Amino acid sequence: MSLSGTLMKPKEKTDSLDVIPTHVAIIMDGNGRWALSRGLPRMAGHRAGTENLRSIIQACIEFGIRYLTIYAFSTENWGRPPTEVQGLMKLFESVIDRELQELHDQGVQLRHIGRLDGLKPAFRQKVLQALEYTCDNDRLILNIAFNYGGRDEIVCTIQRIIEDGVKADEVTTDLVKRYLFTSGVPDPDLIIRTAGELRGSNFLIWQGAYSEWYFPPVYWPDFDKEQLRLALDEYSHRERRYGCLAGVKD
Ligand code: IPE
Numbered sequence: 511m512s513l514s515g516t517l518m519k520p521k522e523k524t525d526s527l528d529v530i531p532t533h534v535a536i537i538m539d540g541n542g543r544w545a546l547s548r549g550l551p552r553m554a555g556h557r558a559g560t561e562n563l564r565s566i567i568q569a570c571i572e573f574g575i576r577y578l579t580i581y582a583f584s585t586e587n588w589g590r591p592p593t594e595v596q597g598l599m600k601l602f603e604s605v606i607d608r609e610l611q612e613l614h615d616q617g618v619q620l621r622h623i624g625r626l627d628g629l630k631p632a633f634r635q636k637v638l639q640a641l642e643y644t645c646d647n648d649r650l651i652l653n654i655a656f657n658y659g660g661r662d663e664i665v666c667t668i669q670r671i672i673e674d675g676v677k678a679d680e681v682t683t684d685l686v687k688r689y690l691f692t693s694g695v696p697d698p699d700l701i702i703r704t705a706g707e708l709r710g711s712n713f714l715i716w717q718g719a720y721s722e723w724y725f726p727p728v729y730w731p732d733f734d735k736e737q738l739r740l741a742l743d744e745y746s747h748r749e750r751r752y753g754c755l756a757g758v759k760d
């Protein structure tokens with residue numbers, strides 16, 4: 511018996527995207543391999559990745575996605591060679607300079623998840639100004655996970671709960687949610703990881719508890735609007751049960 515033919519019964523396929531996820535999160539992986547496969551330095555891949563991000567943001571707006579979270583730099587990425595880390599920091603700064611006005615004009619609200627305290631003061635200031643500048647926009651909420659780690663987020667959450675003097679029996683799932691970096695943002699419905707690795711790499715480990723995962727076999731700079739459409743199409747045929755039984759009521 512084949513698993514796909516019997517145990518897993520996807521919803522019947524149609525051409526339309528009848529269920530658009532509210533929140534899509536993306537692990538933008540594979541920039542380095544994209545560059546190496548073209549005989550280019552890894553930084554060329556990171557630059558191509560930022561170019562691609564611009565078109566995926568546009569595509570998300572067109573598809574009617576409300577929240578997009580992107581994994582741009584993890585707490586573990588500090589462990590890369592200093593030249594790559596410095597190159598990435600410079601690139602992110604220049605992306606803010608270059609893209610902020612356009613993002614604002616498109617109605618994108620920028621948010622940051624992660625720790626800003628590990629960044630150089632001038633860079634931190636630039637990020638804070640960008641968040642402030644776009645804070646009234648609501649066409650697309652773009653959460654940028656930068657210097658972000660899921661474990662670090664949980665540690666930070668526990669620290670703040672303790673600092674606020676919350677009693678043990680007042681700690682609930684809802685309370686923890688309110689202390690996370692993503693407070694007020696719905697959990698991701700769909701998490702996409704490009705470039706073929708089948709792991710989460712410390713991304714949204716609390717919020718992703720019931721997310722649907724999708725692993726397109728392309729490097730991030732090659733993940734285009736058509737690839738996103740395929741991901742959304744696949745998502746719209748998934749059956750989300752949250753531990754219950756579909757269609758069974760008392
Ligand atoms: C993802 O691409 C971008 C960052 C982690 C900043 P990678 O740099 O991880 O690319 P690969 O996985 O080495 O190809």
Ligand code: IPE
Pocket residue numbers: 537538539540581582583584587707709711
């Ligand atoms: C995850 O990719 C982090 C980002 C995309 C920012 P990595 O390339 O750092 O993850 P691993 O090392 O393959 O797990």
Ligand code: MG
Pocket residue numbers: 539540541
């Ligand atoms: Mg990688």
